[in-house]
Amino acid sequence: AQSVAQPEDQVNVAEGNPLTVKCxxxxxxxxxxxxxxxxxxxxxxxxLKYITGDNLVKGSYGFEAEFNKSQTSFHLKKPSALVxxxxxxxxxxxxxxxGSYQLTFGKGTKLxxxx
Amino acid sequence: xxxxxxxxxxLFRKEGQNVTLSCEQxxxxxxxYWYRQDPGQGLxxxxxxxxxxxxxxxxxxxxxxxxxxKKESFPLTVTSAQKNPTAFYLCASSITGSSNQPQHFGDxxxxxxx
Numbered sequence: 680a681q682s683v684a685q686p687e688d689q690v691n692v693a694e695g696n697p698l699t700v701k702c703x704x705x706x707x708x709x710x711x712x713x714x715x716x717x718x719x720x721x722x723x724x725x726x727l728k729y730i731t732g733d734n735l736v737k738g739s740y741g742f743e744a745e746f747n748k749s750q751t752s753f754h755l756k757k758p759s760a761l762v763x764x765x766x767x768x769x770x771x772x773x774x775x776x777x778g779s780y781q782l783t784f785g786k787g788t789k790l791x792x793x794x
Numbered sequence: 795x796x797x798x799x800x801x802x803x804x805l806f807r808k809e810g811q812n813v814t815l816s817c818e819q820x821x822x823x824x825x826x827y828w829y830r831q832d833p834g835q836g837l838x839x840x841x842x843x844x845x846x847x848x849x850x851x852x853x854x855x856x857x858x859x860x861x862x863x864k865k866e867s868f869p870l871t872v873t874s875a876q877k878n879p880t881a882f883y884l885c886a887s888s889i890t891g892s893s894n895q896p897q898h899f900g901d902x903x904x905x906x907x908x
Contacts, residue, residue: 688834711894713896715899720901720902720904721901721902722798722800722884722886722899722900722901722902723837723884723886723897723899724899725896725897725898728894728896730894769836769837773894775892780842780844780891780892781827781839781842781852782837782839782897784829784836784837784838785836786834786835786836787834787836
C-alpha cells in the first residue's frame with residue numbers, strides 16, 4: 680500500500696532564509712510526485728511535479744524539489760523565503776494500479792515565514 | 795477564466811438531512827474528484843470519476859453518493875448515513891484520471907452540523 684509522510688507539522692523560518700519542507704513516500708513502482716500549496720479557506724494549488732529525468736524539479740513561485748530515489752524523499756525547497764509563502768503544503772505521490780488512479784496526500788506541513 | 799466552481803461556500807446540515815454540494819468545471823477535463831479535509835489529516839478521497847456516467851469509490855465513500863451525468867458537473871450528496879459530516883470538502887479535476895497531469899481544485903465547501 681502506498682503511503683506518504685510529512686514528518687513536520689509546522690516549519691518556521693525567517694524571511695530571506697532558505698526553507699525546506701520534508702516528504703518521504705512508500706509506493707510500488709516509479710511514482711509521480713507532486714507538491715501542492717493551500718492558503719486559508721482556499722483549494723489547493725499545484726506547485727511542481729516529478730515524473731522522470733533531472734532529480735531537481737523547478738516549479739511555481741521560486742520553489743523547487745529534489746527527488747532522491749534511494750531515500751524515497753521529495754523535499755520542497757526555496758532559497759529565500761517570503762512572508763507570502765506562509766501556507767499549508769502537501770506532498771502527494773500519484774499511483775496507479777488495478778484500474779485505480781489517485782493522489783495520496785500527506786497530512787500537510789504548515790509553513791510560517793517570520794518577518 | 796477556466797476553473798472549478800464549488801457552491802455553496804458554507805453549508806449547514808440538520809440531523810437526518812441529505813445535502814448536495816455542487817461542483818462545476820469548464821476546463822473540459824475528463825476526470826473529477828471529491829476530497830474531504832479534516833484538520834491534521836490531509837485530504838482523503840471520497841469518490842472519483844474518470845469519465846461521464848462512471849465513478850468509483852475512494853477511501854472513505856461510506857455515507858456519500860455522487861453522479862456524473864455531464865462532463866462538467868460532479869455533485870456530491872452527503873447522506874444522513876454520514877454521522878460525522880463536518881469538514882471542508884474539495885472538488886478537483888484533471889485532464890484524464892490516468893495521467894500525470896496535475897489536479898485543479900475548487901475553493902471548497904465548508905459543511906457544518908446545526
